[in-house]
Amino acid sequence: MIFFHGHKFINKNGKYYTSGSLNNGVFQRYLHWFGEVTVFANERSATKEHAKLINNNNEVTNVNLDLINTKVNLRNFITVIRKVKKAVYNHDYIVVRMPSFYGILAVRFARKMDKKYLVEVVGCPWDAFWNHSLKGKIIAPFMWIFTRKTLKDAPYAVYVTNEFLQSRYPTKGKSIGCSDVVLPRLEKGTLEKRIEKINLVEKGKPIIIGTTAAVNVRYKGQEYVIKAVSNLNKEGHNFEYHLAGGGDNQYLKSVAKEYGVEDKVFFLGALPHDKVFEYLDNIDIYIQPSKQEGLPRALVEAMSRGCPSLGSNTGGIPELLNKDFIFKNGAVDEICELLKKMDEKMMLSEAKRSFKKAKEFDKEFLDSKRTNFYKGFVDNVKTV
Known part of the structure; x- marks a missing residue:
């Protein structure tokens, strides 16, 4: 062949x-x-x-x-x-x-x-x-x-x-x-650890949003999340954005600087695959803001760790997510509104949904x- x-x-x-x-x-x-x-x-x-x-x-x-x-x-x-x-x-x-x-x-x-x-x-x-x-x-x-x-x-x-x-x-x-x-086989206790993490979130501590994707590819859409974090934090919320992925991050850094959130946006670089799940376990919400996708592996992997997840209406992303947590690609205002909805009760519900959906893979x-x-x-x- x-x-x-x-x-x-x-x-x-x-x-x-x-x-x-x-x-x-x-x-x-x-x-x-x-x-x-x-x-x-x-x-x-x-x-x-x-x-x-x-x-x-x-x-x-x-x-x-x-x-x-x-x-x-x-x-x-x-x-x-x-x-x-x-x-x-x-x-x-x-x-x-x-x-x-x-x-x-x-x-x-x-x-x-x-x-x-x-x-x-x-x-x-x-x-x-x-x-x-x-x-x-x-x-x-x-x-x-x-x-x-x-x-x-x-x-x-x-x-x-x-x-x-x-x-x-x-x-x-x-x-x-x-x-x-x-x-990999879904680990026993993963969902329980996620639920415990959500229950132990302390007031005043930042909610960490994460995306796994190359940072030098514009169609991955991280810039829209950076803008949303800026808008939300100006309203009094406390969000951080952790980006895992290789490539030149200068453009996204310039966006973070322009919108005043340099101290809230962290570039972790390309992670070896065995470290990706460790990264996912440390974030609170996963977001897939892509402007083009097939069926994103990164989103499925995040869901397999029980991450409450949201994403754009691109490619196969809507096939994975709760329809109430899908936004039009590039729509910063919609991202803001969905992140506001992610209170403790909703995060618990979406964590369970994510883990259950991941079993289909x-x-x-x-x-x-x-x-x-x-x-x-x-x-x-x-x-x-």
């Missing part, structure tokens, strides 16, 4: 690492279904920012990597097309993860070669590009059209949402909604659902 995606693998001294969700745990699934797996994606050299994240846990060791240097990618467009075509020709099973330029090309060649393929849809290209930059706004309509075309006649499609992505990029083929979020349940679907794809290709 060959897997196409625009993921950037990090090259450090000839070894490859992932800073994202495409890790050995995910590839182990594909190895179970297909035996031998090649990943067609991008590579980049390690930077200082990667240094503390790169360790043995995110080294990619058990798949073949067919990588394109991101600097070469745009310069040698024809070479890339030829390489994708050859890769499709040399493999029996084609799996693409969208949004992805490589995925669009791979599906095009798979159709010409009459090869069965499966499409995984993990995000909305329209939202991703439109909210990225001016250049992104130019690209967004084309990616939307090509992604819809790619999905329309796909014989097999896996969506990470249950409704949102299916409505934007429908398929006439077989499909399932199955999140790619892999949670039990690894064994999702693996079984996914395995049955992929088995159908594999068996179908074998009979062709």
Whole structure:
């Protein structure tokens, strides 16, 4: 099988690492279904920012990597097309993860070669590009059209949402909604600890809001929370905002300074994954203010720690949350009103709801659902 995606693998001294969700745990699934797996994606050299994240846990060791240097990618467009075509020709099973330029090309060649393929849809290209930059706004309509075309006649499609992505990029083929979020087993006592934390909140102490997301990506929306914290604290409330995530934080720092909350906004940097849950246990409320998402892993992880949660009306976020705690993306006033509603009684109720919802992302349940679907794809290709 060959897997196409625009993921950037990090090259450090000839070894490859992932800073994202495409890790050995995910590839182990594909190895179970297909035996031998090649990943067609991008590579980049390690930077200082990667240094503390790169360790043995995110080294990619058990798949073949067919990588394109991101600097070469745009310069040698024809070479890339030829390489994708050859890769499709040399493999029996084609799996693409969208949004992805490589995925669009791979599906095009798979159709010409009459090869069965499966499409995984993990995000909305329209939202991703439109909210990225001016250049992104130019690209967004084309990616939307090509992604819809790619999905329309796909014989097999896996969506990470249950409704949102299916409505934007429908398929006439077989499909399932199955999140790619892999949670560790929900720890016994987690909810009880959260309830105890809420009950012990002292008057006068700040309520800590948290978001886990890159701080150099504007469409993650942290600026709106910073503005909301400023407005609320001017009214006499006491909120802090703790941001976990890598990237250049200068823009968000400038927003905090402009709105007079430099002492209330804390940048924790990129956290190793084993430290993320410790961070989540220390915050009081989790917020996902994104302007584009598929089904956000960070929000599901927060809910698995019993965090009372709220988020924007973007992507699959509303599928996870209480409808009373969803705000229009970018709506600072709505964020303020929802945070005001989060009194002790409401936090207790939402903590229980979050933890219960997170149980739907039990690894064994999702693996079984996914395995049955992929088995159908594999068996179908074998009979062709």
